[in-house]
Amino acid sequence: MHNIFAGLSQGIIYSLVALSLVIIWQSTHVLNFAQGAMAMIATYIGMTEIDRGVGYWWCVIISVMVGMALGGVTERVLIRPLYGKPEINPIVVMVGFLGFLEALAAAIWTSTTRNIAEPFSQIYFKSNGHLVFLSSFVIFQIVLAIVIMLSVAALFRFTKLGLQLRASALAPEVSRLLGVRVSRMLTIGWILSAGVGAIAAVIIASGNFGLFPTNMDGIFVASFIAAAVGGLESPLGAVAGGLIIGLGEQFILAYWSPDVAPLGGIIILVIALMIRPQGLFTKTTIRRV
């Protein structure tokens, strides 16, 4: 039983990062492989303010703003020159950017893990003397994930901005002919995605996991799998996918061996791709990359 809660609390982290991937996919049809690293940098910049006595929540706001700015600048400087060229280019550039950012973080802040004081209690609740792996902090994360999921869904389904974002990714030239400011939409997509990514990274750094340059690597991989399993177009899918991967890893950890745990995510991905490659929650047809 406690495995389930442990899986859920880990999974919700993947859900949050997966949501940022849904945003960027829906708005730009580019997958940002440096998402985790960018969010990590934003967290460093925001959270080191805590050393100077700035309050936790202000630091969160700073991190999110820095994350968003970084997202916008990255799109303009690194991605903009690549439009109209092979689709693999942005992926390669972002992987390189990822390495660069991690090296940069290590150079500036060293690789020592920082532990940031958590905003809510991380003490797990007990039920009948057994540990239930739910704490106030985890509950906060779950609520946050739900709020973000609903906001993202509402954005793309009901708002003018959401429609323009989707159209800019699906059919940029046609959208321009309809008067949509496509370049602006693409930048906005990167900004929003980076903002959500930064929120996720701040939470990860505030937990027992800590903040260090490569802390987002494993999480990004699992989140990417979560988004792929749930369907890159579905916020609900991202959350569901995250929880599935989290639970999957937990069960492998409990019943098999800790070394094999990362394999859990990959096994789930392979099964999902075999059964329903377009994702569990999508309506659309398969897209070949």
Added chain:
Amino acid sequence: MIRVEGLSVNYGAVRALRDVSFDAPSGQITAVLGANGAGKTTLLRTISGLVSPQSGAIFLDDFSLLGVATEKIARRGVGHVPEGRGVIQELTVEQNLRLGALASKVNLAEGLEQQYARFPILGDRRKRYCSTLSGGERQMLAMARALIANPEVLLLDEPSLGLAPQVTSQLMRTIRQLCDSQNLTVILVEQNAKSALRIAHQALVLHLGSVAAIGDAASVAADEDLKRYYLGVVVT
């Protein structure tokens, strides 16, 4: 109205348009005819700002369109239904129409009602995803999407492509009605020269990027010599 002066467009070493000049007056349909590769689509894409010309000028009334971003040209009232229609498959009929209305100041609800009244089939299918529409339905949607913004100019790139003859006739009648009732400036690129010439006021024949002929539609239709330019074969 649209005025094109001395327009030349190159794609690298290929001269797609050479020194093309013509006026497309308001309230009239200007048919643009020519064989494949004659430069018809390039002409429309250049007017819309998707392609930059090497030289020449393009005016929308008094306003120069050169160097202006495509989305700005669209917002100025130049509607363009591209080759293949450009209906966004992953969205519904209504979402495509909403998108079309975004760039203009029209009231969305009124705009939608107007288009559904004009094209009842779209009204029936409004929540359907566009991947489920037939060719004729997509053509109607593409036109409605351009019209919902109340454009001044309508650029149509081969609207009859892939449509059955009956549907094409109906479509052409609709285009003529719209042009008359809304005083639109219509530039109609067509392979189906016969249908286009029936509704057009004037016609421009392109051959390998140059203007082979320009004149009123009736004269162009009657000119047997010109047929080789847009049929691509010598007619005996």
